[in-house]
Amino acid sequence: xxxxxxxxxxxxxxxxxxxxxxxxxxxxxxxxxxxxxxxxxxxxxxxxxxxxxxxxxxxxxxxxxxxxxxxxxxxxxxxxxxxxxxxxxxxxxxxxxxxxxxxxxxxxxxxxx
Amino acid sequence: xxxxxxxxxxxxxxxxxxxxxxxxxxxxxxxxxxxxxxxxxxxxxxxxxxxxxxxxxxxxxxxxxxxxxxxxxxxxxxxxxxxxxxxxxxxxxxxxxxxxxxxxxxxxxxxxxx
Numbered sequence: 001x002x003x004x005x006x007x008x009x010x011x012x013x014x015x016x017x018x019x020x021x022x023x024x025x026x027x028x029x030x031x032x033x034x035x036x037x038x039x040x041x042x043x044x045x046x047x048x049x050x051x052x053x054x055x056x057x058x059x060x061x062x063x064x065x066x067x068x069x070x071x072x073x074x075x076x077x078x079x080x081x082x083x084x085x086x087x088x089x090x091x092x093x094x095x096x097x098x099x100x101x102x103x104x105x106x107x108x109x110x111x112x113x
Numbered sequence: 114x115x116x117x118x119x120x121x122x123x124x125x126x127x128x129x130x131x132x133x134x135x136x137x138x139x140x141x142x143x144x145x146x147x148x149x150x151x152x153x154x155x156x157x158x159x160x161x162x163x164x165x166x167x168x169x170x171x172x173x174x175x176x177x178x179x180x181x182x183x184x185x186x187x188x189x190x191x192x193x194x195x196x197x198x199x200x201x202x203x204x205x206x207x208x209x210x211x212x213x214x215x216x217x218x219x220x221x222x223x224x225x226x227x
Contacts (some may be wrong), residue, residue: 036218043205043218044203045218046216095211100146103155106155
């Protein structure tokens, strides 16, 4: 069973500081991991991804880190801005016949002014 | 606007009924994916079509079916509806068939079964 788990339902961070969102996974062979952001009344929006052969991927204010030994990935947002307030989902793509993404249950990030 | 269009936005229907949800992918995208988001289960992959052909099934009930038409729009049919089918149903599209490249999601159809 290939799962992703986001253990923090919510996270509050001050504007301008770093936001760190965490995700744990099980049984990875050769996967991709993705982060999506979701605003109310909208669909999820793709943010950034990382292949399991890499440790880090960066795109502007967003950096994803993959710790394979701990089966853990994290999304860093620096600096945090009010528009970053949203629900963040981590997801994995295992490929082959398992074609869809497996999503975590999400973390609600609240950026405080 | 993500470019993925889902209709209707809201749907209220009674148990035992059948409904059809519609999705128009972004221009140029060949893949359509359907996901269900319920309060307790999060986002669950239902089914994937690529260029008119079914490519993969996820946790899709036998009461549910889907298809992708020659113009690439897709429909998700839900029948013999139960209260537990109340959820947000998202459609997503992508150019290729690899989910690793990320999808573009529509804004969803909220289905309420009463």
